[in-house]
Each structure stands twice: as structure tokens, then as C-alpha cells.
Amino acid sequence: MASPHVSGSRAGGSPVASSGANAGADRTTPGRIGLPIFVDGMAALIDRHPYDAFIVDLWGVIHDGEQPLPGVIEGLTMLRDAGKVVCLLSNAPRRAETVAARMREIGIDDGLYTHLLTSGEATHTALSDRPDAFHQSLGHRVLHIGPPRDVDTVSAPGLVPVERAADASFVLVTGIDDPDETVADYADVLADAAAHGLPMVCANPDLVVVAGGFRAICAGALATHYESLGGKVAYHGKPHAPVYDLCRSMITRTLAGRGVAAPRILGVGDAFRTDILGAHNAGLDSMLVTGHGIHTGDLGIDADGRPDPVKLEAAIEEFGLRPTLVMPGFRPA
Known part of the structure; x- marks a missing residue:
């Protein structure tokens, strides 16, 4: 198992870092930084952006702790039916089966995703195996x-x-x-x-x-x-690279059986500090989901979940991170 990040770095600062393989791609640029590519929903994501697998946050993307967010069940179903691998990655400090059981209670069945990893599971494993x-x-x-x-x-x-x-x-x-x-x-x-x-x-x-x-x-x-x-802290979970290594390993094993040797992976989440930075640290493209979650009060979200371009650009400047894509919600369209 990969080692945790000990007393790690924080998001923020300049210059702006773009995620993954598409970091140098041209964008619509209303300012000097430029905005990510906007994607309306899952249909457009599947049709226009050829990713094999997705590492997806839970809170603020899949559910709000009490119920699935609008369109999520249909969106996950579309990814499954398109043959995509979905690895849910949560910073929940509980073991994966505990989180899976809670998702079943609120209507998110195991068959809607391929893998689930939590920071609590990674912590439990590290405290059991003592890998470093x-x-x-x-x-x-x-x-x-x-x-x-x-x-x-x-x-x-x-x-x-x-x-x-x-x-x-x-x-x-x-x-x-x-x-x-x-x-x-x-x-x-x-x-x-x-x-x-x-x-x-x-x-x-x-x-x-x-x-x-x-x-x-x-x-x-x-x-x-x-x-x-002055305390020394070891972190298990996003945005630190070891949990992404674990996700990548699970995804790679699954897709190797389908003849995909080098899967194209997109990191998806609602938070710059954890999800977008985590994808960047892991060398992955990223997608910010804006309609719900941590930044809704800061991005001037409209009724359809779209962020105000000026406020989005300000957030990109503040965190020093530019997602590859932006989507209002993890929904069909």
C-alpha cells in the first residue's frame, strides 16, 4: 500500500495548474486564466470526452448525506451501460462497506458503480498493515x-x-x-x-x-x-496521491480484463481543495461539479447549476487550479 501524505501541502497559489493530459488544450478564455470546458450532462460527457473510467466524489456529487442528488441514478446508469468504470472515492472516515450500506439505504445500489474506496478504509488498512x-x-x-x-x-x-x-x-x-x-x-x-x-x-x-x-x-x-x-499529521484521503494510486490500481485491474492497457481516467468532484487538487496531484484530468456541494455559495450558481463565469474564474485564481471540465450536476443532461 502507498504511504500517506505526512503534514502535506495545501491548495492555492499561483501559477494556475491545469489537470492531467488535457492541461495544454485551448479553452474559451474570457480572462487571462481561461475557463474549463463546460459539459451539460452525462450524455455529452460520454459522447465528446472519451474517458474509460471515473474517480468520483460522493458528498456534493452523488448524494447530500440524506438522498441522491437530482439525476445521479440516471447518470450512473448511463455510465454503467456505456461500459465505463466508476470508482467512488470518499473522504468519509468510515470503512467502505459501512458507506456502501448507507448508500443502499438512500437508494444508491452497489450495481451502479464498480469500486468504492474511502479514506476510512485506507486508514484502517494502514493501521492494520503498518506499511511504512x-x-x-x-x-x-x-x-x-x-x-x-x-x-x-x-x-x-x-x-x-x-x-x-x-x-x-x-x-x-x-x-x-x-x-x-x-x-x-x-x-x-x-x-x-x-x-x-x-x-x-x-x-x-x-x-x-x-x-x-x-x-x-x-x-x-x-x-x-x-x-x-507543531504536531505531525499523516493524512489518508484526497487530495493526497496515495488514495488515487489505490483507485488507479483497481481501475487498471478491471479494465485489463477488457483489453484496456492504459485507461483514460477523469477525477470528478465538487471541491477545489480535495477533488481538483487530488486529480492534479495524480496527473489526471478533472471535472468540477458545481450545482451542489462546497462551492455553490461562492460561484453564483444559477437555477440550472451553472456557475457565473467571472466567479468561476476568480475561484480558479484563488485556488491556483483549473479543472479540465465543469458540469452542473452528475446527471443525464
Whole structure:
């Protein structure tokens, strides 16, 4: 298994980086940066952009935590029927089967996608297999910061949960207990862990999530604060390249059986900081989905999910990242 990213880089800055193989392609350019190619829906994506496989975010693209987003079931069905491989990649700090079970509950069946990987699954595997020097050095006494629902990630063989930093050999952060909480609510426990020199494993690099229209902080916000205290953090999940390597391996194995030796892969998501940066780090083309999710309040989204071109260009400038494509929603058209 690939090693995690330890105390990693952040999105942002200049010059603007374009994703993947199409990075040098001509674009419509209302300003000096230029905008990505706009795609109305899945039909146009399949017809005009010959990708073999898709690495697709969940929250803000496939569902909102409570139900599938409009058109998603039909869009996934179109990709499946066109013979495309879909690998769902989520920064959910829970194991893949737990996430798959929740998707089945809200109407997203297993047959609509090919593979599923979560940052929680990658974390659990790393804490079980100890694939590198960092994980081998962690010990087994874990101070877990996160809700009880993340217990499957904490249940790696040999881990001994403890209640105090003084008794721990490392910290595992998976999230917050209550959606109203802020980083300030965890300041004391994080300061105590940093004072004891504990390394941290972050099972969800996201800073925030939008669930049912409500915005809440994620484990990544706590990990970022911990780094500011001088703590060392290993991240499992987007935007760090190792999870994309795992997805690419699954996709390659599937398509090798169909005679596709070098699959063309598109990374899809709603967030510049994780999905678009992650695709860029992995050398993949990327597609920003704008109709729902993290940037809807910033991009001047119209009733059809299309972003305001000026605001989109400003976001590209802010994050220093230009997606290859933009689509209003993961929908048929």
C-alpha cells in the first residue's frame, strides 16, 4: 500500500495548474486564466470526452448525506451501460462497506458503480498493515477524536483505545461529535496531545462538509489546527496521491480484463481543495461539479447549476487550479 501524505501541502497559489493530459488544450478564455470546458450532462460527457473510467466524489456529487442528488441514478446508469468504470472515492472516515450500506439505504445500489474506496478504509488498512516507518512508529495506544459511528475505523487489530493524551502513543482524528462544534471546542484536547508530542493520523482531510444543506467542520480542520501547534499529521484521503494510486490500481485491474492497457481516467468532484487538487496531484484530468456541494455559495450558481463565469474564474485564481471540465450536476443532461 502507498504511504500517506505526512503534514502535506495545501491548495492555492499561483501559477494556475491545469489537470492531467488535457492541461495544454485551448479553452474559451474570457480572462487571462481561461475557463474549463463546460459539459451539460452525462450524455455529452460520454459522447465528446472519451474517458474509460471515473474517480468520483460522493458528498456534493452523488448524494447530500440524506438522498441522491437530482439525476445521479440516471447518470450512473448511463455510465454503467456505456461500459465505463466508476470508482467512488470518499473522504468519509468510515470503512467502505459501512458507506456502501448507507448508500443502499438512500437508494444508491452497489450495481451502479464498480469500486468504492474511502479514506476510512485506507486508514484502517494502514493501521492494520503498518506499511511504512511512520505507521510502524505509532504504537498501539490510540486517542480517538471523533464520533462513535467511526468505531469501525478505530477497530484495526491491536489498537488499544485510551481516554487521555498522557496514556496515548498517537491520535486518530475522524471528525467531530456534534455538527455545531468548531475547532475551538477541541482546542484543549489538541493542545494536550501536541504538548505530549503525539503524532496524528487524519482519516478525513476535508475541512468542511455540506450535509442536508448544513455546513459542518471535518477532521481536516482539526488536523490543520494540530499542525499549527507543531504536531505531525499523516493524512489518508484526497487530495493526497496515495488514495488515487489505490483507485488507479483497481481501475487498471478491471479494465485489463477488457483489453484496456492504459485507461483514460477523469477525477470528478465538487471541491477545489480535495477533488481538483487530488486529480492534479495524480496527473489526471478533472471535472468540477458545481450545482451542489462546497462551492455553490461562492460561484453564483444559477437555477440550472451553472456557475457565473467571472466567479468561476476568480475561484480558479484563488485556488491556483483549473479543472479540465465543469458540469452542473452528475446527471443525464
